[in-house]
Amino acid sequence: MTEQIRELLADELGRVRERSFGLTTSVLDDRALTAQVSPLMSPLVWDLAHVGNYEELWLLRAATGAEPLRPEIDGLYDAFEHPRAERPALPLLPPKEARAYLATVRARVLDTLEHARFDTDDRLTRDAFVYRMVVQHEHMHDETMLATHQLRTDAALLxxxxxxxxxxxxxxxxxxxxxxxxxxxxxxxxxxxxxxxxxxxxxxxxxxxxxxxxxxxxxxxxxxxxxxxxxxxxxxxxxxxxxxxxxxxxxxxxxxxxxxxxxxxxxxxxxxxxxxxxxxxxxxxxxxxxxxxxxxxxxxxxxxxxxxxxxxxxxxxxxxxxxxxxxxxxxxxxxxxxxxxxxxxxxxxxxxxxxxxxxxxxxxxxxxxxxxxxxxxxxxxxxxxxxxxxxxxxxxxxxxxxxxxxxxxxxxxxxxxxxxxxxxxxxxxx
Known part of the structure; x- marks a missing residue:
């Protein structure tokens, strides 16, 4: 059963990331990714790096006790520390750097997943709760990214x-x-x-x-x-x-x-x-x-x-x-x-x-x-x-x-x- 859960989670992690890239780096240039189309929404590059930072916080640091990869960016991608209207002025990771950061986090997550146990007394890892939470969190941001695309006034892309x-x-x-x-x-x-x-x-x-x-x-x-x-x-x-x-x-x-x-x-x-x-x-x-x-x-x-x-x-x-x-x-x-x-x-x-x-x-x-x-x-x-x-x-x-x-x-x-x-x-x- 544990091996089946691992396979399910690896598959879902891959699917949601493919969807995220399909709404960002696969269809938009750096200018569009870093622009803010409305004060109601973040620049799309913020959403992209945020889902990677959230994944690192929960699947590496919280679930496995790993040392932080980029502790200096935690505040930048804390949704409660910076309202959406303020985020374009932050020193955000450029699109290429954000994608590299996501790749590093994901590689380490998949490595730790191979040895993860889900039958523990820890509520965070029992039944793979924390992995399921992270997958859903990224899907939620993908829907938010779609709302950002709808607010764009440029030519159709999707x-x-x-x-x-x-x-x-x-x-x-x-x-x-x-x-x-x-x-x-x-x-x-x-x-x-x-x-x-x-x-x-x-x-x-x-x-x-x-x-x-x-x-x-x-x-x-x-x-x-x-x-x-x-x-x-x-x-x-x-x-x-x-x-x-x-x-x-x-x-x-x-x-x-x-x-x-x-x-x-x-x-x-x-x-x-x-x-x-x-x-x-x-x-x-x-x-x-x-x-x-x-x-x-x-x-x-x-x-x-x-x-x-x-x-x-x-x-x-x-x-x-x-x-x-x-x-x-x-x-x-x-x-x-x-x-x-x-x-x-x-x-x-x-x-x-x-x-x-x-x-x-x-x-x-x-x-x-x-x-x-x-x-x-x-x-x-x-x-x-x-x-x-x-x-x-x-x-x-x-x-x-x-x-x-x-x-x-x-x-x-x-x-x-x-x-x-x-x-x-x-x-x-x-």
Whole structure:
């Protein structure tokens, strides 16, 4: 079993690094890698060296006690020490040096992996937790890199991938009965601290959109003057709307009587049946109010996505325990969400579709610890973000790697964020 885990980890480490290079040094020159396209994002060369530094910190120093390779750069790549807007002014490793540093770290990691044990009492190495954490961390930064690419205004560079999968739409909403269910996990070796522990939650019955809100449905809100009506917005949301001047989802612009969007350097018409993305929490909440509905709580989202009442337990994904490409739009296979009715094989036990993949889905819930939460292996992964400043997103997006898209994974962000690949679905009381 240990040898199988080693092979799995070596393979996943290789796959994620290939993806990282495919978004940086393989497609961009040094000027583009060191430029900052938005104060919301780091220069891509920072992300690249950061994932290598994180790997050294955890897989060499923490897991094996190795001496630091480049201790003088630790502060440069500490995400809490330097906000994104400040990072271009730092003495960052140039692209060639960053890539050499990553290669050195990776070679030593693979050497130590050959002798690593995963049946120890050490929580860090038991079940290879620290390796799984590092792989997922790099995949998360790859999604962040994709958001940076979307903010670039240069010519298109990324392969658009396979066209979004079409499908036959089903019912508009699904019914989820009330009652207790298990939320969170104790058994998934890939789960991070904020997904733990498993605990019982009881929610009243509710109805949930069977699919994420589409561009067409959101366009109806816009056409009805939704961005100009204070009654649909919270006080904070209306302040954001009026201060920002926003009147449409991110990257949408007027063209004649309609709208077009910019997607990774390409200008195109708005596909009406695709899930809307690049909307912030305030926009999602305003749409839900306009539609006479509301955003689901995180617990409602979790139950609708994962709870199998016949089996009396939660599934790892809405469709079951294993992922196949027919189940969901994940992993950057296409640089866009899919359309209404797509991926019927990925439906949840209650019939909700596309709850994993396509777009991160805003919930009404603040980011908070589960009962019995224990920060591990460091407070800065989750605990320091708990509070009303952040809203929970669930489900992953088309840009999320399948390893990080298990149903229990929790994301969070400020309610003003629009550069992320986020959409939503709405709910109503039964």
């Amino acid at each position: 392969d658009p991938g396979a066209p979004a999968r079409a499908g036959r739409p089903g019912p508009a909403e699904v019914f989820v009965p009330g009652g207790p269910f298990t939320m969170g996990t104790d058994r998934d070796p890939w789960a991070l601290d904020n997904e733990r522990p498993a605990h019982t939650v009881d929610v009243p019955a509710f109805h949930l959109d069977a699919e994420p809100v589409s561009n067409a449905r959101f366009g109806a809100f816009m056409a009805a003057g939704g961005y100009g009506e204070p009654r649909w917005w919270t006080t904070e949301g209306w302040e954001w709307r009026t201060t920002s001047g926003k009147r449409a989802p991110g990257f949408w612009t007027r063209e004649g009587d309609g709208w077009v969007r910019r997607r990774f350097g390409r200008t195109e018409e708005i596909p009406p049946d695709e899930a809307v993305q690049h909307v912030c929490w305030y926009e999602a909440d305003a749409y839900a109010r306009w539609a006479g509905r509301r955003l689901p709580t995180e617990a409602e989202w979790d139950k609708a996505a994962l709870w199998d009442s016949d089996a009396g337990r939660a599934r790892r994904y809405p469709w079951g325990e294993e992922y196949e490409e027919r189940h969901a739009n994940l992993g950057q296979r296409a640089l866009r969400p899919s359309s209404d009715g797509a991926y019927p094989d990925g439906a949840s036990p209650y019939g909700a579709r596309r709850m994993v993949g396509d777009v991160w889905e805003w919930t009404s819930s603040d980011f908070a610890a589960y009962p019995g939460f224990r920060a591990f292996p460091y407070r800065e992964y989750s605990e320091v973000f708990f509070g009303p400043e952040y809203k929970v997103l669930r489900g992953g997006s088309w840009a999320t790697h399948p390893l990080g898209a298990r149903g229990t994974f929790r994301n969070w962000d400020y309610p003003i964020r629009r550069q992320i690949f986020a959409g939503f679905r709405t709910a109503r009381d039964a």
